[in-house]
Amino acid sequence: METTIKDKPVGWYHKPESIQKDVQFETEDGWTIHGTYTIPNSYRQGEKLAAALLVHASMHSQTVWVAYPGWAKIQESVATLRIDIRGRGKSRGAIPWVDASREQKAKVLFDVQAALNFLCSQAEVDPRRVGVVAEEYSASPAVIGALEDPRVRVMVLLSGILNEKALDFIAANSTKPILYVVSKEDRMSFDDMTTAYNLTESAGSEIWVQDGLGVGATMGSVWRNVFADQSMDKSTDDAEGEWLVSELERLGTGEASEVTLTTDDGWTLYATLRLPGGIKDGATVPGVVLLPTALVDRDSYINLERVLVRHGIAVLNLEWRGIGKSVGKGNYVDMTLPELLNAPTDVQVGYNFLASQPGVDPERIGVLGTALAAKIAMHAAKENSKFKAVAMLTPVTWPWEEKNDYDTINALDVPVLFVTGDGFGELTKKFAAYVGQNKRNHLITYPGGFFGYLLGRVDKDFDTTVAKWFKTQLSGEEQAKHAAGS
Helix, strand or coil, X not given: CCCEECCEEECECCCCCEEEEEEEEECCCCCEEEEEEEEECCCCCCCCEEEEEEECCCCCCCCHHHHCHHHHHHCCCCEEXXXXXXXXXXXXXXXXXXXXXXXXXXXXXXXXXXXXXXXXXXXXXXXXXXXXXXXXXXXXXXXHHHCCCCCEEEEEEECCCCCHHHHHHHHHCCCCCEEEEEECCCHHHHHHHHHHXXXXXXXXXXXEEECCCCCHHHHHHHHHHHCCCCCHHHCHXXXXXXXXXXXXXXXXXXXXXXXXXXXXXXXXXXXEEECCCCCCCCCCEEEEXXXXXXXXXXXXXXXXXXXXXXXXXXXXXXXXXXXXXXXXXXXXHHXXXXXXXXXXXXXXXXXXXXXXXXXXXXXXXXXXXXXXHXXXXXXXXXXXXXXXXXXXXXXXXXXXXXXXXXXHHHHCCCCEEEXXXXXXXXXXXXXXXXXXXXCCCEEEEECCCCCHHHHXXXXXXXXXXXXXXXXXXXXXXXXXXXHHHC
């Protein structure tokens, strides 16, 4: 095992392979904040880098982010700004932290906001891909000052101590992944971190509970002492830094773009397209067409879009005729029955568009719909054998549709994910049970009568469950297995 890194023992770190510059800027309330801005030595002129703001704990200074190898390493791949918060280090000012009132300490949120403005103004930084790391008492002002900033897309909280306002911000967050790291003997932080994680609805959020490692960034020191016989690059700070960089790099892929499609009968349909990045030459990825139900629009799937792309699946989130922005020829409630019955042809248009995207495998595309759109998805898959998997979220069976529902599901030769609730009527329960009898299908039943776009209230991992199901069903191996058995 390597015993030194450059001229220092393992567990220490020589300065990062990055260009470092001392900086200072003013906060909204006039405090001068000092920090260090870094860009990797490998930076190429004109490149736009993901970036991270590093906010230390009350008893630390910005040097904590170079004292631990994992946090120093991230400065070799993303732009960073590590600051001394007011009252600490070079930002001590007239009032040292230990003498500051609670009101003054809460104003660290101004430090965070000013730091984000500075960081995002740098020519090397992509302001759409910014992460924030904070520890201990800095967690609350970091959350309050940064979580709802659209430039901030991911956060890491180390032994965070969170007030009620910060917890409210976290509970309202449904799209930005947060990594919570805490050691279980740290009772104050443990209670706050676990409470926050349980409030979190954002896909990709995780909690890493340590045992006996102490508080904040210093968990890295204790880990290296306890596990001195293990490779040092497996330490907590290495794992935390890698998680952050991975999330920031992922944001460089799957960026949403609005597209318009035209049907043969003159409807202009609006959709959101997301494609996974990093597809190697000659490689392909599966895809899914999402169909919102009539009562909502494509924003109801925005989190599912991101989760699917995180799982390497291309997405077309399609507002079919009469919903969302696709109302040029009328709203859904005003449509005639013949117009509504043509909605599955919109799905075919969506399939053709998604299948034409570079790197998308036209033989590995699925379709998902909620409520009424679940029926539309089912009918579209019946008409188009190119759809290889169907997810039906909380469809409802009505007496006048019952025979058609059974005839259509029986005509499908693809796996079906059928999600329902035990609060729906007997016809719907009977249909769900019938679909579930096919061993190739997967039936999930939740309590109550929540429609599909609200199931995140019941199960915060719901979108991940859907994405994993599609990834399995649309894998070449799964399709080959079924073909061999048929």
